[in-house]
Amino acid sequence: MKYSELRTPSYIVQEGALVKNLEILKRVREEAGVKILLAEKAFSMYRVYPLIAGYLDGTTASGICEARLAHEEFVRPGTQEGAGPGPGRPENHVFEPAYKTEEMWELCGICTHIYFNSLAQLELHRPVWEPCQRAGRLGIALRINPEFSTQEDHAIYDPCAPGSRLGIRRSQLPERLPEGVTGLHFHTLCEQGVGPLIRTFRSIEKNFPEYLRQVRWINMGGGHHITRADYDVPRLIAFLREVKERWQLEIFLEPGEAVALNAGTLITKVLDIVETEDMPTLILDASAACHMPDVLEMPYTPPLLGALEARSPAEAASCVSGNAAPDDSGERRGRWVRLASRTCLAGDVIGLYRLPEVPETGDVLTFGDMAIYSMVKNNTFNGMLLPDIVLEHDSEAEDRFEIVKQFGYRDFKERLS
Numbered sequence: 001m002k003y004s005e006l007r008t009p010s011y012i013v014q015e016g017a018l019v020k021n022l023e024i025l026k027r028v029r030e031e032a033g034v035k036i037l038l039a040e041k042a043f044s045m046y047r048v049y050p051l052i053a054g055y056l057d058g059t060t061a062s063g064i065c066e067a068r069l070a071h072e073e074f075v076r077p078g079t080q081e082g083a084g085p086g087p088g089r090p091e092n093h094v095f096e097p098a099y100k101t102e103e104m105w106e107l108c109g110i111c112t113h114i115y116f117n118s119l120a121q122l123e124l125h126r127p128v129w130e131p132c133q134r135a136g137r138l139g140i141a142l143r144i145n146p147e148f149s150t151q152e153d154h155a156i157y158d159p160c161a162p163g164s165r166l167g168i169r170r171s172q173l174p175e176r177l178p179e180g181v182t183g184l185h186f187h188t189l190c191e192q193g194v195g196p197l198i199r200t201f202r203s204i205e206k207n208f209p210e211y212l213r214q215v216r217w218i219n220m221g222g223g224h225h226i227t228r229a230d231y232d233v234p235r236l237i238a239f240l241r242e243v244k245e246r247w248q249l250e251i252f253l254e255p256g257e258a259v260a261l262n263a264g265t266l267i268t269k270v271l272d273i274v275e276t277e278d279m280p281t282l283i284l285d286a287s288a289a290c291h292m293p294d295v296l297e298m299p300y301t302p303p304l305l306g307a308l309e310a311r312s313p314a315e316a317a318s319c320v321s322g323n324a325a326p327d328d329s330g331e332r333r334g335r336w337v338r339l340a341s342r343t344c345l346a347g348d349v350i351g352l353y354r355l356p357e358v359p360e361t362g363d364v365l366t367f368g369d370m371a372i373y374s375m376v377k378n379n380t381f382n383g384m385l386l387p388d389i390v391l392e393h394d395s396e397a398e399d400r401f402e403i404v405k406q407f408g409y410r411d412f413k414e415r416l417s
């Protein structure tokens, strides 16, 4: 397919950008001697799992569905078997705050590592996992809560926030870890650099040293923005090597965002332009609520190709007064527009953007960084159809766009009765 033949809205995942991220992660794996897993919750476009499996050690699932997906689809190039127990296969890890017994049976058959969020869950499911663990087929870990917060902006993404249900607190751990536990897990970061990771681990070294000595491996969770341009990769590598050496532990990282950061766009068409009191409001065929829920949930304002500036909807007043603000060259240019959706939700606004010119009805706009936490979270509220999923191959050819999936009315209907 050529670009001009694509429908809107469409998520377009760029193979070239994905590979660039994967090369960085592979460097960390190799130079630090650690294992890196794809956190499927961020990006589960399994059409590219074989590509990712060529670079990473496996996946980490949030529950039975993602674990099954990895088992079926996370296949190394040139092989047949997906993530799961068995020599040479990618690893299949799973963490869920609480499991159902019927799921535990299946998880024990397809996973290589299972993480528990409480001692009660560990013991409840012991009759199911213990035989597999004894047979050497399964790693068992406890998730700890280091009670060491490094985030200020997003309490909703902070597992160390007061009242958190995620992870076992130091005061709740017995002196000796229960029989069968061979690993520890912590996940406390969100879109952060190496500094907060190091500070967090130092607090774990201080408060949990006896437990670090009782296990063979540790998983440092996700939230590491390793593939962001300003991430200090050499410092990460040096830190991981030091931890490995000092504590004699096998180390896992399980980033989601970093795998597909800036590796996808969402194209959308302007359907109408409504003159509101402050600026033109464009109605798009993409929706924040349906197609990029994190824009409202985080919240954040996604990048838009060609925009001179972007602000959140809350900043409307400052945009109007800044409308004629001079740019770097002292020239006054551009016009603020509000980009909104055709759903009924008044707050379904993606952001305010200063553009060189006000787009016209029928124009196509491109939002950046739309591979992660987009298609895994989308929904059909108002009967909005889901965007097509497109893979842009790493090629110069005009027809480098492959339609991976198109959605229609049936996808909407089949979820409802």
Ligand SMILES: Cc1ncc(COP(=O)(O)O)c(C=O)c1O
Pocket: 039, 041, 042, 095, 187, 189, 190, 191, 221, 222, 223, 224, 254, 255, 256, 257, 258
């Ligand atoms: C346990 C766990 N691991 C890994 C991740 C992936 O995090 P990120 O996509 O920010 O790297 C998350 C995200 O919420 C998580 O909860």
